[in-house]
Amino acid sequence: MAIAKAERLMNLALCLLGTRRPLSKRELRGSIEAYVEAFGPGDGGPSPADDSFNRMFERDKDDLRELGLVIETVENLDGETGYLARRDSNRLPPVQLDAEEAAALGLAARVWQQARLAGAASGALQKLRAAGMPEADGPYEDRPGALEPRIPVREAAFEPLMLACRDRRPVVFEYRKSNSARAETRHVEPWTLECWRGHWYLAGWDRDRGAQRVFRLSRITGKVRSRAGAFTAPVPDVSTVREAVERWAGESATRTALIRLRADCGYPLRARALTVRDRGDGWDELEIPYGHGLDAWLAEFGPDVVVQEPADLRADVVDRLRAVAKGS
Secondary structure, eight states, rough: OOOOHHHHHHHHHHHHHHHHHEHHHHHHHHHHHHHHHOOOOSSOOOTTTHHHHHHHHHHHHHHHHHHTOOOEEEETTTTTTTOOOOGGGGOOOOOOOOHHHHHHHHHHHHHHHTTTTTHHHHHHHHHHTTTOOOOOOOOOGTTTTTSSSOOOOOOOOOOOHHHHHHTTEEEEEEEOTTTSSEEEEEEEEEEEEEEEEEEEEEEEEEEETEEEOOOOOGEEEEEEEEEOOOOOOOOOHHHHHHHHHHOOOOOOOSSSEOOOEEOOOOHHHHHOSEEEEEESSEEEEEEEOOTHHHHHHHHHTTTEEEEEEEEHHHHHHHHHHHHHHHHH
């Protein structure tokens, strides 16, 4: 039965790490079971299997190097090429982390428990602990659930978009605007995903509009489909993209809005208010920062909020509420 590639690579790595002198292809071919099984020991002179073995060995060597193994090529006095992986060249330096840094990494690993990165985060944490990362101690160790950070990932579009951002692959999806019940096709070069106030946003280049755009994942309908080809627009740095998401989500306000808010309601709005005035009729008057996306936020409070000004914000909130009423 053919030996799996992973086992073959591991055996090759162990041979290269365990030798004190460079080993030739011929010696490695006769020492590793997978090579012997596939091509024979190779000690009887040239054979038709030699070329196949050479190709496999070169691929295996390249794969190990890609995984991070440092393999040296040494030529002896007879002109024969040998290979070895010195242990001192393949040993990582000690992991120097204090207790606070170790705790922060542990919390970060827990964040991705609901997404595709859960396995990678858990595996990385185990490797760091094996390399000497200090374990958490003290009372917190007895209360592992005392602090449990999580990033909510409810949208089906999250995983394919995360992979597309990582691999720099254009995507196509159907997107419904906040004030429309009809979805439109968008061709996007995805840059990054950002979580803001519990909602996920995609920032990228909208090919149809020839401009940077931000999309809320909860408004993506249907499947996200990948497309071949390279990006046509340069990808800005992370901080610039994050600022764009903040502006779109209403954080970087450029104006102020005047709203009426029912008494004892809308505490998140009160926390952001610049001024609050009690009208004495069961309503309060608030002045709040007005940026892109505020209409969506105000609409979530339903009948407890009435926009007084500006007129365009009032119209946007009314349109949103009518769209919700029409779709219900």
